[in-house]
Amino acid sequence: MPLRETEAIVLRTYRLGEADKIASLFTRQMGRLRAVARGALRPKSRYGGSLEPLSYLRIQLFERENRDLLQLNSVELAESFFSMQADYQVQLAAQYLAEVGERLLPEHEANERTFRLFLAVLRALKTSKEVNRPLLYFNYWMVRLGGFLPNLATCASCKRAFGDEGGFYSRGSESLLCRDCRHPGGLRIAGAVLSMVRASCHQPLEKWLEAEKAPPGCREARHFFEEIIESHTEKRLITRQMMGEEV
Ligand SMILES: [Zn+2]
Incomplete structure (x- = not known):
C-alpha cells in the first residue's frame, strides 16, 4: 500500500516494547485505526511531543504487507489542545x-x-x-x-x-x-x-x-x-x- 496522508486526532497512546508507541487515532480519511510509531519513546524521536492524546495532526501512514498495524511515517502538529491540561x-x-x-x-x-x-x-x-x-x-x-x-x-x-x-x-x-x-x-x-x-x-x-x-x-x-x-x-x-x- 502506498503512503497515505490524512488528518488525525490522537485518542490514546500506549507503549509497545522499549522504544515504540501505538497510537489509537481517529483519522479524517480512514476512520479509527491504530498505528505504530517506531522509536517514539526515544529522547530525540521524530514525533517530538506531538503524539499526545487529543492532538490534531497531519500524518502519513503506510502499511506493510502481512502486518495488521499501520506504521506512522511522519507527524505534523495541526493544532494543539495541550492548554486544556491546565483545567x-x-x-x-x-x-x-x-x-x-x-x-x-x-x-x-x-x-x-x-x-x-x-x-x-x-x-x-x-x-x-x-x-x-x-x-x-x-x-x-x-x-x-x-x-x-x-x-x-x-x-x-x-x-x-x-x-x-x-x-x-x-x-x-x-x-x-x-x-x-x-x-x-x-x-x-x-x-x-x-x-x-x-x-x-x-x-x-x-x-x-x-x-x-x-x-x-x-x-x-x-x-x-x-x-x-x-x-x-x-x-x-x-x-x-x-x-x-x-x-
Ligand atoms: Zn407510553
Whole structure:
C-alpha cells in the first residue's frame, strides 16, 4: 500500500516494547485505526511531543504487507489542545471524548461529520473552559450519528407525546417511556429539558456558546445521554466516573 496522508486526532497512546508507541487515532480519511510509531519513546524521536492524546495532526501512514498495524511515517502538529491540561475538569472532559470515541467509532470507517464534531467540541472546550454544553452537544451528536438516538418527543412503547411531564429512562435501556409505560425506578427527564436539547443541539456549537449561560437542565440532559452511551456499549465509562456527578 502506498503512503497515505490524512488528518488525525490522537485518542490514546500506549507503549509497545522499549522504544515504540501505538497510537489509537481517529483519522479524517480512514476512520479509527491504530498505528505504530517506531522509536517514539526515544529522547530525540521524530514525533517530538506531538503524539499526545487529543492532538490534531497531519500524518502519513503506510502499511506493510502481512502486518495488521499501520506504521506512522511522519507527524505534523495541526493544532494543539495541550492548554486544556491546565483545567482539570476540561482535561477530563477531553479524555471523555477520547474514551467515547474509542468505544463508539467503528474501525476503518471514515466519518466526516463525526470528525468535524470532535474538532468543534475540542475547540469549544479549549476556548470556553465550560464542560456542560460542549459535552451535551457531543453526546447528543454521537448518539444521533451512531443511529441510536431515542425518540425525545414520544413514548417508545405507546407513542404518546411526552408534553411537559417529559419521559422516563432506566439504566440499561436506550429509550424514553411515558409515565404509564415506564419501568419501576425510571428517572424522569422533563419536557422542557427535552425541548431544550432539540433546540440547542441543532445549531453550531460555537453559536450556542455565544449565549452567556448554559440553559437549565444541561447537566441533567448530558447525564441522560451518558446513560444511553453506557447502555449501548454495555460498559461503564471510566472518565465519566472520574468527572463525578458534581460537574
Ligand atoms: Zn407510553
